[in-house]
Amino acid sequence: MTTARFMHLNAFLMTTGHHEASWRLPESDPHAGTDLAHFTHLARLAETGRMDSVFFADSPGLQGDVGRRPSGILDPTMLLAALAAATEHIGLIATASTTYNDPFNLARRFASLDHLSGGRAGWNIVTTANVEAARNFGLETQPTHHDRYERAAEFVDVTRKLWDSWTDDAVLGDKQAGVWAESSRVRPINHHGWHYRIGGPLNTPRPPQGHPVLVQAGSSTEGKDFAADHAEAIFTAQQTLSHAQTFYSDVKTRISHTGRDPERVKILPGVVPVIGSTEAEARQVAEQLDELIVTKHAHTQLARTLRRHPDELPLDRPLPADLPTEDDIEGAKSRYSLIVTLAREENLTVRELIGRLGGGRGHRTFTGTPEQVADTLQHWFTTGAADGFNIMPAVLPSGLQAFVEHVIPLLQQRGLFRTDYTGTTLREHYDLSQPGNQYEHEHAAIA
């Protein structure tokens, strides 16, 4: 593997930053989460840095204590539609749930985002692991992990069919003959599956990218197999280089087994850069943030993740020995294992674990000078651990600004990152192929 290839950089945006206490800093606006101007500024910053994309996570249910941190957020597909109008180049990736959406409506929303942005849309496919969401959709408990993934596979299948229900050249616009579209190039899909029965066609022409880019972030065994089948970019949380290398080679092998080209699937571990002009200054930024964590909130949140009452997790003791195994966990399985493994491998107390999670909720924090951060990214990128990174600034906008102004130029100087956009679509940024139309022959046969 050589450094001739470019790394891919996604800006994972979360209101005032990924550190749970970021909103308490003097620079932060607690109302930023509903302020389009804030997100426009962030997206344009990322675009200035020639980053591949911006990304918003999501879950259709309010989790945890609203006292703790900014937690009511906008629908990310809507927010990205607004950002499509405010940016020109950068890719726009939104999380959306296959468990709590209708395929027809969601296929259309992403097709719409792709048209609005001239081919810059991406969909991070999640199955949504929380009971609060289930209760917003008529259920008392959430479907099992297996059921959610089974439904997700059919959901993606039918979504692709809907995107293919118009050929790229269906709209003739033949004014002379009075024929707007060629009807043989727009076809029903007549999908009759286990979970969905959908006639089609979609009522939106085929997206400019054919299909918006499919992203996936599940790291359980089922999640990895799903990613191998469907994903074109994979977000993952990895705490150490060696874990990241194992994950990378595992997933690339799984992709090969499906017959897909592993190079056309980009693996992007999440990193939380905390940058200072000196190492000491960077540490000071990190410590200032950690001091602002409200221990009670973070403790409650950790207990929730570990399925325990806070009283069962004394702050100055290590984690209890008898925690459930990943197999017993319904949802966010791999995140659960990552947290338990981190605590056990480094023999952390609950209080220390909270400090470690405050910055990145399980993602790797890189604290240091721009050179140190660039060195680490380069090392991971060139040793089989990553095709790029999911950049999760601890504080926004300042953390993204520091990364764009100080780290990206170093990566560019080293020939590791683009100095300008060479394509116009998200697929082009990520060096992905344009999907063919699965109905190509049928469409042709009719015509």
Add this chain to the structure above:
Amino acid sequence: MTTARFMHLNAFLMTTGHHEASWRLPESDPHAGTDLAHFTHLARLAETGRMDSVFFADSPGLQGDVGRRPSGILDPTMLLAALAAATEHIGLIATASTTYNDPFNLARRFASLDHLSGGRAGWNIVTTANVEAARNFGLETQPTHHDRYERAAEFVDVTRKLWDSWTDDAVLGDKQAGVWAESSRVRPINHHGWHYRIGGPLNTPRPPQGHPVLVQAGSSTEGKDFAADHAEAIFTAQQTLSHAQTFYSDVKTRISHTGRDPERVKILPGVVPVIGSTEAEARQVAEQLDELIVTKHAHTQLARTLRRHPDELPLDRPLPADLPTEDDIEGAKSRYSLIVTLAREENLTVRELIGRLGGGRGHRTFTGTPEQVADTLQHWFTTGAADGFNIMPAVLPSGLQAFVEHVIPLLQQRGLFRTDYTGTTLREHYDLSQPGNQYEHEHAAIA
């Protein structure tokens, strides 16, 4: 009623215009329907004219022949999110179906649009009357008219609860104390109804307008009662002044009976202005458009609306005597009656009827000079037929441009329309009150 009140003007935007042959004109771009720049231009034109709002219709299913006219369109909530970023003042109203959406997701989308636009969102509530949509959501046939309205009432009820699940002042942003939101001001809704069971709270703070403005366009008896209960603005198709006056007084009376203030519900008949510098020029524009109608397409469409085979509707004969009554029609009931009544009252042949419907699909076409169009609007506005108008240009952008440049200044000179925006929200433009929070007392009691 005096002219001291201002009329309200909504720009109903439809790709290349409301005339079904508009896309065939030399000025029209057949690909305009997926082009954000086209819609940005239109929304800014309407904003230049100080119009109250722009509006997009929608149905989650592709109807009729795609050869006929631009028919695959973007999800209007997504398009309006993009336009929120590209405009500053104008209201943004999208149609969305209560039959084919989840209340949680839709409540959140409109809350998001309201936040993104600083309080400019409106929702045109429809129950969706077509079997193509039903087939995209696992159904073989569409639910009955009555079932759809029953579901719509509960849908609107639960949506309002979700919007009220956060108080306006829930987000404290208290950095010192480390409390982002006051948890007693964010509450579950625990809705257990006939059709929906939803826990809540919404995961988006209360919209700036409290609730986005609710718009309705059903004109059947059930539709009018629904409007009387819920709507703040009503779009309606009325062919004659006397029909419009009857509708206006009927609906205002129904609103009084619900205990609501009829002045706070605006009734806006649809009008298709076709404008020329002389009456003859205006007629020429209209005739040029009508000549471009492909009779076969329009004939098929009319037959579909009348539930007949085209062969049963010879072009040069009047409508058959034995058409079904409105009671037998499931959906778009009042539109059906309007078309049949128009044909019968004016003794039109099928061919003549097609010509009359080409421009406005049942909406009133006003062909003439700017003065003539302004006179007619003024007459309807001052004789108890309208609180304003749903402006449906036959051709876009030119028809909207002509209206904004030549008709609106006349209305302004006559003191019938604002010369500048005096508010920032859609509610303020339409002179509507801000809804209180239904949980105000519970929230207070908890706190």
